[in-house]
Amino acid sequence: MLYPWKDEYSVGVSRFDSHHKKLFDIANQLHEMMKSGKGAEVIEPVLRDLIDYTKYHLAEEEKALERIGYSGIAAHKRAHVIFTDQLNEGLVEIEKGRAMFVVVKISKAVIDWLIDHIFVVDHKYTAEMNAAGIH
Template sequence: MALLEWSDALKVNVAVIDRQHQRLVQMINDLNEAMKKGKGKDILGKILDEMVRYAMTHFSTEETYFDRYQYPEAASHKSEHAAFVNKVKQFKSDFDKNKVGLSIEILNFLSDWLVKHIQGTDKRYGPFFNQKGLQ
């Protein structure tokens, strides 16, 4: 069973962003499966690296739209992105230095943050972007 299930509750109704959110959900599920199967550190590290890179690409997509359409909550939203990236980079650094293993707490942080961010902060920009013609 997947840790996270994609549903309409996670849609922001901007197709490119919804596709990226779906991919992030899948990556968290992939990380969860690898952990459950006892995959080695190299595999877990690669999945985590890929997730960090993809999250940064996704945030860049959102932030490009914020700038293009002058989204009024852009500054606070970008702050959330930066805080998340810094936290995950610290997890990755600690993991690489064998200071910490990939634990359920880290996985829960990733999944909880993503769901809360989409359902809270991201949902607010959906109608704004829709009014600007983004579907």
């Protein structure tokens, strides 16, 4: 496993920890598929799953932050928009038939972004989420 989940990534909200773990799992699956020489026709659906699940997670996180009136929501949403734009660029490349090029870029980008985002941005909401009764 190239990108193992670590307990220190926990944001103190079990639902979002589960989402993050699933994203790590999909990215690791992509990496393993690529290492074993799977073709674009096999990798592309998994890559689309990674992109789709990432977008789903970001939307769910934003809904929860809105529900509690999170103080840092504007900056949080901006970070999500920037990353979603990168994912959309990846989808354009896939549609051009460049899935193998995109898999390296996107799988690593998702994990790198997640780790950075979890530590720098997501950990900021932990106290407010927990205070609102969301664990």
